[in-house]
Amino acid sequence: MLVNGKHSNLISIRDRGLLYGDGVFRTLRAVGGIALHWSLHYQKLQYDCAALGIDCPESGMLTGELDDLLKLYPESVLKVIVTRGEGTRGYTPPILIKPTHVWDVSLLPDYPEDREQYGIKARLCQLRLSHQPLLAGIKHLNRLENVLAAKEWDDADIVEGLLMDTAGCVIEATRSNLFVVTQGKLITPDLSRCGVAGVQRDRVIAWAKRHNMTLQVRDVSLTEVLRADELFIVNSIIGIWPLRELEDSRWIDFPITKRISQDLEGVE
């Protein structure tokens, strides 16, 4: 673990990341000593920092630290956190404040292989995501909604929970983005009022453009989700997993999901 470039697993109790969740993060996958899609993650980090008015650490510095970690942990999950830094008491950020950046490393999770092949069982969470356009899409450290949603179930068979917003639209899952396949079209929920816009979601959107598949980013109803031809969730660690079960609905074949998955796991 690195805190501001130094080996440490500790952070000040006066860091605004702890006090207010005043920061952002990214989670990425290292395979064979390569951090997959690091440049896309860094772009998101920059964008998210800018949205909160945090000075994003420079690419060269973060990439240098990442390279050192990759040598030690070539197969791993890497997490980078950037907080606004350590400051005086009160919500107003001090004018002069130096952001804190943290790297953490964990083992690659040992997911059953059949998830990618046969799909996962998901449920619908009761918690409804609140609307905050100023924070929507950003992977910030205010994640209590995700925590409370993930606490809703303890059945180990259920791998993910879908989240609706207060308006009744389906938005995402607790730790992944959602795609709906209907009549050969790809649809993913609009994240302008809530939700986290992940790198893997962008990659699927880019795939659709390259392959001239209709891709809609818009509000998605629960009915549409339950009647979809295919459903899949994505994030940078799992890649792409189809849904085989959601509440009372079942799916068996995932031809489009598998095509995208094969393309994105491969050279593309």
Added chain:
Amino acid sequence: MLVNGKHSNLISIRDRGLLYGDGVFRTLRAVGGIALHWSLHYQKLQYDCAALGIDCPESGMLTGELDDLLKLYPESVLKVIVTRGEGTRGYTPPILIKPTHVWDVSLLPDYPEDREQYGIKARLCQLRLSHQPLLAGIKHLNRLENVLAAKEWDDADIVEGLLMDTAGCVIEATRSNLFVVTQGKLITPDLSRCGVAGVQRDRVIAWAKRHNMTLQVRDVSLTEVLRADELFIVNSIIGIWPLRELEDSRWIDFPITKRISQDLEGVE
């Protein structure tokens, strides 16, 4: 500073307080070696921990640590943070997890005395608070809305910013609760969809009951605020400050505010 009862100003980067804002806090004022209204703060801490499913540290332990701090810092601002603790990766809390508790001490702020006497200048924030009934009222560590609201102005004359919600109701201020005085009645916004329910707000509500003053907890419109006979904000550090200026409205006399303030600062 104390972390889990030991002298330290550091916390693990794997603490869920940092990772997800998965925790709660209280800020209290120490005067003459006494932490004002500690028992009320502890009750809130218990309530807020329970709302998130965090085991609240026992009263005896926290009170013991507080007493030690009060001997060293008899005039100070004390902050206690309780997080869900340090856990494995992912939003789902581990079954066995030990909460982290942190004490931090700062100097009592040197507020100008005329604020209590002549009132403060406040503004209306542009940010609208989002509705999340599961988190409403709780003083949790997901405080990015407060941070973004506080960043809206840098005019040192403006002491506080009032916050409305997405439905257009006035809810609170960035770091204080709001009371409206109209025709001899006290009104304070309903906090069942957003906002933080502070100890000082409860004390004013209790005062109204003791003094048979009509007290309404309900939705409050901006028009009602701007046309109020008196407005005042409260929190555990400032006590009670009347508003003398809000946008284009001005107030000069605050008889009811001062009566409450004198009672609550005194023996009651």
